[in-house]
Amino acid sequence: MHLPAILETQLLWADEPAAQATAEKLAAALLPSPNALIELHGPLGAGKTTFTRLLLRALGVEGRIKSPSYAVMESYELPGSAGGGVASHFDFYRFGDPREWEDAGFREVFAAPGLKLCEWPEKAAGQLPPADLQLFIELMPDDSRRVRAVGAAHLIQGLK
Template sequence: MLWPEEAAAQTTAERLAGALLPSPDAVIELHGPLGAGKTTFVRLLLRALGVQGRIKSPSYAVMESYELPESAGGGSASHFDFYRFGDPREWEDAGFRDVFAAPGLKLCEWPEKAAGQLPPADLQLFIELMPDDSRRVRARGDARLVGALQ
């Protein structure tokens, strides 16, 4: 799929949010270089699920958590940015095993930095920044989630 502008990414986020309801519980990996739009897509998805208030990048904190509104089934969403990990074992040291064992939505940027530690992804999005600033996106994973993006 192609995101010529942010509105196209928003449409994709809204479709994915609809597929995740009534009770978002999935691991979603976002792959792509710096500036590809991974964090922007996470913000759009969390907004589509009804999260209000500031949605911060977890670049320094590694994880930011959000409570989902009852209209999205309640529960939680955790946004991870593993960019600064130098060793996948940092994932274990940070105590993320418990977070991933609990129900809820997990959105993971730079998952390759936590290689071998993360559970299998329900959906992987590969975002490629094109010369004209559009994004080419490939999706792989659960057929229901991938199908919702089309």
Template sequence: MWPDEAAAQASAETLAAALLPSPNAVIELHGPLGAGKTTFTRLLLRALGVQGRIKSPSYAVMESYELPGGGTASHFDFYRFGDPREWEDAGFRDVFAAPGLKLCEWPEKAAGQLPPADLQLFIELQPDDSRRVRAVGSPALVEALQ
């Protein structure tokens, strides 16, 4: 449960620690509009040491960031993803085949194209603006969020 953004930040920091020194995972973020998927992604990227502007990939579909310790983090937003051929045309198969961290919002829009996730976060917005979060996947990553 994330009662506020500080709790989400604490989760992002413990997850970042579990991913270091060389983040190499596919993380899916599930939840409705406004659930906090992009906010959590920004918090995680900051916890991994990314500086500068972290923008939502809503229109570009993918934004990539160099990680201070080496490697790349790629943030995807598949909300506007319509045709599986877009996957091939955009070169996403190559991105997912390479090492690095892949953070995927709206992964259900790319169903059948994504490799199995190492971690799935299901974020539910509660009436009091807190978030109920359920983590599924790699035991080490799930435990980092407990």
């Protein structure tokens, strides 16, 4: 059995343009057809939703990109230049019971191809498939972000 290579790297986002540069690199690594599960870890205010918006913009999503805090999931059509398909943005912050997973039909969403971006994945522990990339975002005293990225080699190498 062949296991994919897992790598780790450290990033520093001094400001939003630095996070945007990372989002653009990640978007390029995901092309031509984004099909990955990306987990975003960090406390409230760390920048998980901001990074998700930056990544979706880098993939060509236009229009309003809403936080799925109350809806739990928002989906976006990816343009043909990004391989088409769907990007689904999840926020499991208010997730309280694993049965919500089944009731909401998320098993089918995760079984289908496409990009899945998950905030607060620990709230859905045991329900999510293994992540292709995990971003652990730490808010620093100077408002910069220190990010530990762990995941598939092609995605980590794309971030460098």
